[in-house]
Amino acid sequence: MELQQVSRSNGTPSNGSSSSVNLAPLLTGQFSNSRSDQKKAKALSDAIDRSLRADRERQLREGGIKLLILGPSETGKTTVLKQLKLLYGRKGLDVERQTYRRVVHLNVMKAMQALVEGMEQANIQLGNPQNAVHVETVRRLETTLKRYSITTVGVPNPAIPRKITDAKAETDMFADMVPAIKSLWADPGIQKTFDTCTQISIQDSAKYFLDAVDRVADPEYVPTDDDILQARVRTLAVSEHIFDIDGVAYRIYDVGGQKSLRKYWVPYFDDVDAIIFMSAISAYDQGCEDNPNLNRLQDCLLLFNEISNHKLFLHTSMIVFLNKIDIFQRKLLSGSMVNRYFPDYNGPNDYFSTTVFFQYRFLEQCKDLQKQVYTHFTHATDTKQMKVIVVAVNVIIQRLNLRNSGLL
Ligand SMILES: Nc1nc2c(ncn2[C@@H]2O[C@H](COP(=O)(O)OP(=O)(O)OP(=O)(O)O)[C@@H](O)[C@H]2O)c(=O)[nH]1
Ligand SMILES: [Mg+2]
Incomplete structure (x- = not known):
């Protein structure tokens, strides 16, 4: 059982629960059967649970x-x-499930960006010349990705404009990229780059996410456990x-x-x-x-x-x-x-x-x-x-x- 994540800086439990709880009302039967007293009793019982958990966590931290x-x-x-x-x-x-939605979108865009760069470096031609316009779209991603970058899961990057931190704006922005990413992923030139250029710096989960672009671009998309395991954020x-x-x-x-x-x-x-x-x-x-x-x-x-x-x-x-x-x-x-x-x-x-x-x-x-x-x-x-x-x-x-x- 994972009990919690602890901040190293102060070593205190992140929920800040205290182990000192006044048990007197419960022990002396001070509560009647009224609704407000039931509420108070429930609050007290929850506080006791939290306190016991905090004690156990402290013991684990000291002795684990x-x-x-x-x-x-x-x-x-x-x-x-x-x-x-x-x-x-x-x-x-x-x-962390909701946070990973953005990580997955970022992973998809970075993967395609790496493939386009790799294709150009290896002098591989697009299979479908009409995809040249999508290559341009992906090249322009550099600026977007800088604004969009995530430093640590859960910690917002202050450099990200508010607009991008808004979940809907972020989904819309990713949705705009989807047609280009899908067309390129289906292009024989990009596929050849993926199969033959083992030296390009591309994350291991690239194929997993590029095969699932429609699913992860859905406005209702919620990352699955497997998506989170495949998603990549540098620690x-x-x-x-x-x-x-x-x-x-x-x-x-x-x-x-x-x-x-x-x-x-x-x-x-x-x-x-x-x-x-x-x-x-x-x-x-x-x-x-x-x-x-x-x-x-x-x-x-x-x-x-x-x-x-x-x-x-x-x-x-x-x-x-x-x-x-x-x-x-x-x-x-x-x-x-x-x-x-x-x-x-x-x-x-x-x-x-x-x-x-x-x-x-x-x-x-x-x-x-x-x-x-x-x-x-x-x-x-x-x-x-x-x-x-x-x-x-x-x-x-x-x-x-x-x-x-x-x-x-
Ligand atoms: N296919 C495959 N992918 C893996 C495996 N283990 C990890 N990965 C993927 O490798 C990528 C990097 O994994 P991380 O766990 O982030 O690596 P890390 O060692 O924590 O990296 P840093 O935080 O930069 O030190 C992620 O996309 C993972 O999904 C594995 O056994 N097989
Ligand atoms: Mg790591």
Whole structure:
């Protein structure tokens, strides 16, 4: 059960509930059966519930297992957190559902913008020359997207004009773009770009949303759980979340993985019980966003080297998620060769051999041979698979915690 999100700045519960409630009227039977007294009794009973919950939350915050989700950008850290909210959160993803409507629209527009740019860079021609007018429309998106950008879910960007924050204006603006986006997505030139230009910087959920443009453009559209899992917003600030996973209390921290944000991780490194380190195994053929000459998965291995050998994590349980196995599998099936990007790999280009190779590459980063590093191959947008993984991880962490405290 997710109990709440806590603001790190003051460490107080965001609902601000207090644990001191005057129980006297209930205990002394001061309430009669009148309607106003029933109301008062109900209010008091609600206050007691809130108070008990606040006490439990405080206990969890003080005593729960501290778990950091670390890893480079776009590896699926926030997606894992969303799954935890779905599986163990009191309200699932309902609290953020409406906010994601705008995120989805933004994702669709950015995806088409990346495809148009990629098509031009690769010198691929439009299949239907009449779509040239739509290419112009998408090119002009740059200005719109700047005004429209979202920094963190739920936090309005002060740079966004009021007009755009209005839900109807936003839907209308997106609806204006839909004919251009649909025509281009159906164009053979754009499809060829999508299929062949693996180097263009396009989000993994591009096809999922571009195939669903009509649905997400509907004025009554409400994002589904799957839409929210597929939607992409960069994390900028570290956030703390409290969960009760099968009776075990956790304080879980989600961080921003971009290189410029990694310095903000350090204040959270004290007394960490467990780390889930996220890697996107599917990124073996991609360059880093800020340095296209550095392989993304190599960069991830370097980061894991730093984290797994960090002196503050001597007694911290390390669990590596080799994530995005669905995309990895698709790339292998399309004929992409792992040893083109990792020349030291000489084995067969099948799923089993290549995943074992990458698993070993992660394990060998940790120099402390006594330290057990656990690995899981994950598909973070698949709720069924994540449920199984979370249960397994919970068992590992409990066992290691008992061992570290000398109880096992
Ligand atoms: N197909 C597929 N997509 C995934 C998987 N895991 C995550 N994604 C998608 O990858 C994108 C990035 O995921 P995030 O969870 O936002 O990545 P992050 O690590 O939190 O990134 P930062 O916040 O920038 O550090 C989202 O669109 C997710 O839906 C996966 O296993 N398979
Ligand atoms: Mg994130």
